[in-house]
Amino acid sequence: MKITSKGQVTIPVHIREKLGFVPNTDVVFEVVGDALYLKKVTIETNPGKNLITVMQGKATVKMTTEEIMGLTRQDG
Template identity: 55%
Template structure:
């Protein structure tokens, strides 16, 4: 694949060109990891997502109610 020059926005964002996203299977909401090697920044598809783990860790101990899974399911399903 050819090299592509992209500009970083004021928010620090870049757009990964479509041909590269498709070649690597980078779909919307895909986790990626960054690795700095010397003066290069390497981006690759993450091997494992920690998003769910972070969410669960953030929610632990926050509940003020004690409910069973069945009770929660009944509430969420109307």
């Protein structure tokens, strides 16, 4: 893996998934000796928030709120 001219690297998908690095995850860098660590900022521990972030914009079916609510109701 190489650093781009803009100082960027790509975190492999299997690592992002394992550590929960979703788009817009806040991170910090920590230098210890000659090693660089990338850590996720954990201001709020809310797994639901991360799930919403991951799922946002992924819908493939256009439905109104009423149509969605109708699917969740147990009518007779």
